[in-house]
Amino acid sequence: MNFEEKTLSEKTVFDGKVIKVAVEEVETPKGLKAQREIIHHVPAVAILALTDDHKMILEKQWRSPIHNTTLEIPAGKVDSRDSDDALHAAKRELNEETRFEAGKIKKISSFYTSIGVLDEFMTLYLATDLTPVKEKLPQDRDEQLVLEKVTLDEALKMIDVGEIEDAKTIMAIYYWQGMSNREYGSAK
Template sequence: MAPVDQSAHLSDPAGSHLLEEKTGSQELLRGHFLHAFRDTVRLPDGRETSREYVRHPGAVMIIAQLDDGRLVLERQYRYPVQAVMLEFPAGKLDAGESSLACAQRELREETGYSARRWARAGVLHPVISYSTEFIDIWFAKDLTAGQRQLDAGEFLDVFTASPAELLLWCRDGRVTDGKTLAGALWLQNVLSGAWVLDWEAGTC
């Protein structure tokens, strides 16, 4: 096997030699939620091919912890995979809405909880091969319970679990949702002290 050529990486650490240039675009679907396209692109070697993908407005996920350390989780039926999934609370951004405002709204609407302190951990791209979707990861604490405000047609259970229980479910395959698995990685490192969060005041 030939050795890997590192020269391109060393001379172009941003990877600009891998970029593809869009030369055309066709709208395939404009639904209530999904907006799909097929673009024609020129590859780095000059050849052309097509890329099909979905535009997404972006979303948030909330890792909310009660004072006793237990996590606020949800159980929801996800139609595309025909299964009830265990997840962290999450939801998509409304037009013009900030990431923090969305996180506060989604936590309140889906679980009834509000939080006095918030910290943005980072961002994840769950399906980079066919979607522009990004998910901002938020931590929330100093929670106050309230009434849920679910959207019409939205059905989900809210429950709590310890971090140890969640990590066990991730290991055993009971949790397979990608964003929740990524959230569990963040949670594990924050709890160990390896990763530090910058907390800010929020509304409660």
């Protein structure tokens, strides 16, 4: 079965600092014409940062799209400072947002964050053996972050009661839970 839609036209309706919004007219495989609204976003990274005392680092910050504060893992976009290298971006974001560097960092997974309207492709990393950075990189001027450290049990409860609602963070916590089950036979 053919699923591919043919793009007949594309018009950029907004071109901002982080996103570009386009409206496409497409022809479906059945020959129907339809409109697609697409948000183009640069690649991004997120980091599950685990301390030596088995806690994860979360950031509390304001998120304008939902008009509320959130608890999230460190994350950010891959930009010109990174030469399109997601691993470099992850290390940079960890430094900027938490002031830690990882002795070990490994890729967990890459995924699209909201494929119904957005082409953002995110890579999730696991960072361990954390130590304070020797050289602090400049932080984003428009970000205000407060760091929290929580155990796996606390993080799972925060999901259950709705304190953590961010998808990348939930994914990271469930990865951590699975990792703990494999390493220790049960969640810690």
